[in-house]
Amino acid sequence: MKAGFVTLFGRSNVGKSTLLNSIVGTKLAITSPKPQTTRHQIQGVIHDDRGQIVFVDTPGIFTTSKSNLAKYLNKAAENALNGVDVILHVVDPTRSIGPEDKKIMSTIANTKLPKILVINKMDLHSTPHLASFRAMAEDYNFAIELSAKTGQHGKSLINAIFDLLPESEALYEYGQLTNLDNNFWFAELIREKLFLRLREEVPYSINVKIDEITERPDGSMYVSAKVITNVERYKSMIIGLGGRGIREIGQSARKELEGVTGKKMYLDLQVIVDERWTEEFK
Numbered sequence: 001m002k003a004g005f006v007t008l009f010g011r012s013n014v015g016k017s018t019l020l021n022s023i024v025g026t027k028l029a030i031t032s033p034k035p036q037t038t039r040h041q042i043q044g045v046i047h048d049d050r051g052q053i054v055f056v057d058t059p060g061i062f063t064t065s066k067s068n069l070a071k072y073l074n075k076a077a078e079n080a081l082n083g084v085d086v087i088l089h090v091v092d093p094t095r096s097i098g099p100e101d102k103k104i105m106s107t108i109a110n111t112k113l114p115k116i117l118v119i120n121k122m123d124l125h126s127t128p129h130l131a132s133f134r135a136m137a138e139d140y141n142f143a144i145e146l147s148a149k150t151g152q153h154g155k156s157l158i159n160a161i162f163d164l165l166p167e168s169e170a171l172y173e174y175g176q177l178t179n180l181d182n183n184f185w186f187a188e189l190i191r192e193k194l195f196l197r198l199r200e201e202v203p204y205s206i207n208v209k210i211d212e213i214t215e216r217p218d219g220s221m222y223v224s225a226k227v228i229t230n231v232e233r234y235k236s237m238i239i240g241l242g243g244r245g246i247r248e249i250g251q252s253a254r255k256e257l258e259g260v261t262g263k264k265m266y267l268d269l270q271v272i273v274d275e276r277w278t279e280e281f282k
């Protein structure tokens, strides 16, 4: 059988996490229209007669921002190149080739690993920069145009990856889809709702920590979590007028958690200010 790690590499917002979710067929990684949504390496596995592909989602690559968060994310993305078997460079033809794409191209040019160029968002009518991305194709073993959103041509991508993967023993147990545990994943879903709701810089200074997940005798689940921000002003923006903001965030997170777990959920969210947590990114 064949098996290996395939890294989704690309600048922010090109749709890496959306592609991971669409290929694996379930939502593992959170996505949002804002850049810098993904902060961790998330693995999603597909199992098939030919073997296993372990997709590794990574944070988008940044060249413009010098912030600690951007540095941390770049490092996390580059670390994801260690031990990889195939690289997917995901690009977005609605935007011109950016300095981030060039940085990625020079980084991966130095490796001997097989590379696939994935031109995403082909469901959109306007893709003005498609020709310039097509012109990059010769530097890759394979190029494919698809839509992570509709799933179109996802199968061809999987076929191309299997052609390039080495023979290997299984890497994951059969049926196991991800490296994520509920604790992490629940926190990520709540973070996604914060990303979708809050404006501009606020979501970047937010972290979510799960304090408790308890399954109750009646089969329902109780989850309590802290939304941590580093600035007092952001705390009131998150809570919103009369608590409306945090209530709506809680409701949409709860609905999605109920949909995925099939259980009734009680979600208790508390917003606190703690300046220390951004230290993690230094």
Ligand SMILES: Nc1nc2c(ncn2[C@@H]2O[C@H](COP(=O)(O)OP(=O)(O)OP(=O)(O)O)[C@@H](O)[C@H]2O)c(=O)[nH]1
Binding pocket: 010, 011, 012, 013, 014, 015, 016, 017, 018, 019, 030, 031, 032, 033, 034, 035, 036, 037, 038, 039, 058, 059, 060, 061, 120, 121, 122, 123, 124, 146, 147, 148, 149, 150
């Ligand atoms: N129309 C269209 N939109 C897409 C497609 N793939 C992703 N998007 C949208 O693009 C935005 C960014 O998607 P993400 O999957 O979060 O992008 P990412 O590359 O993971 O971004 P970072 O985690 O910040 O690096 C979201 O609003 C998605 O809905 C696609 O195939 N077609």
Ligand SMILES: [Mg+2]
Binding pocket: 016, 017, 018, 029, 030, 031, 037, 038, 057, 058, 059, 060
């Ligand atoms: Mg992402």
